[in-house]
């Protein structure tokens with residue numbers, strides 16, 4: 201047996217998981233396909249309170265928060281309907297409802313922290329692309345390519361955190377995918393009126409549009425449309441894009457005055473079930489890829505990473521990746537991941553359909569929710585900690 205744990209993918213979830221294991225005394229190798237110098241596309245990630253707590257335990261929160269924007273309130277509305285809901289940090293008795301960080305900064309902070317823990321036992325290999333996995337009764341063989349060489353490594357436990365991007369044929373696991381027929385256009389925008397660290401989620405018949413505070417002056421835009429329309433929007437000249445956005449979003453922030461870093465992401469829901477096989481576990485986006493409507497994907501994936509590290513911590517080294525350990529891990533995650541997927545899909549299905557009666561109910565629902573502080577507190581608890589708490 202070469203290694204105790206091999207992690208496929210050093211994105212934010214894989215890196216956080218490696219960091220959680222770094223002081224465990226286990227031999228851990230992370231295989232990351234990217235070259236160390238490869239640039240990543242900047243985009244906003246809204247972090248929940250559960251992520252804040254986990255990232256604090258991993259010792260990276262102070263570096264992260266130095267470049268994060270707090271979310272002090274969330275305004276939820278629907279285009280063309282009367283209902284709206286305002287969630288505020290005060291209703292939750294908390295200083296913020298979450299934080300917005302850059303995906304690039306998040307990855308860099310986790311990688312730097314991991315770099316400081318690298319030893320003979322904990323290794324991170326860049327430019328290492330995993331090609332296939334062969335789990336068996338004793339462990340799992342991971343075949344990968346690095347610098348033109350075909351290599352393999354054996355692990356007692358292999359953890360797939362490749363974002364669901366590459367390893368589709370894992371023996372014993374089924375991947376289900378549903379294309380939403382939507383793309384998210386992300387960008388950074390400036391507005392005429394100050395955002396005062398309020399996030400906006402506005403539902404429209406084509407899909408939601410979200411604006412998150414990025415820093416004191418800028419906001420991160422996530423505009424969901426059909427793939428064709430999103431591509432057209434990406435190509436529009438700035439002045440036209442800004443006026444289309446104003447028309448689509450409404451007047452709440454005045455005019456949009458600048459836009460930068462436009463990028464597109466096709467949207468789908470995907471899941472791997474079960475998320476464990478003998479000597480193998482799948483975590484993060486590789487286990488469940490969600491629509492960004494509720495900003496839950498990374499938050500859920502980070503809880504996968506943290507809970508798996510906790511399961512490992514209570515397992516004798518000889519039983520790592522065994523049936524009992526993986527069954528305990530699966531049980532600990534079932535409610536949270538299932539709930540997160542159902543909730544997100546419910547929002548997509550309910551708020552992206554142009555059915556007149558449904559529209560009336562949605563408006564009434566948002567208006568009613570606005571008056572019910574306990575219901576808002578319940579919703580925020582679920583958004584902050586998932587279905588486990």
Ligand SMILES: Cc1cc2nc3c(=O)[nH]c(=O)nc-3n(C[C@H](O)[C@H](O)[C@H](O)COP(=O)(O)OP(=O)(O)OC[C@H]3O[C@@H](n4cnc5c(N)ncnc54)[C@H](O)[C@@H]3O)c2cc1C
Pocket residue numbers: 208209210211212213214231232233234243244245246247328329330331361362363364365366367384386422465483484485486492494495496497498499500501
């Ligand atoms: C528009 C948009 C907005 C979002 N907003 C939010 C939000 O506000 N809040 C939130 O919580 N989530 C959000 N998400 C979801 C979030 O981005 C993902 O959940 C998160 O990035 C998942 O991290 P991951 O590490 O699992 O996967 P990834 O970030 O995809 O990382 C996977 C890593 O694996 C590596 N890799 C891939 N294949 C291989 C291979 N064969 N061998 C080795 N390495 C490999 C890749 O190079 C990459 O580094 C959003 C997503 C989108 C698209």
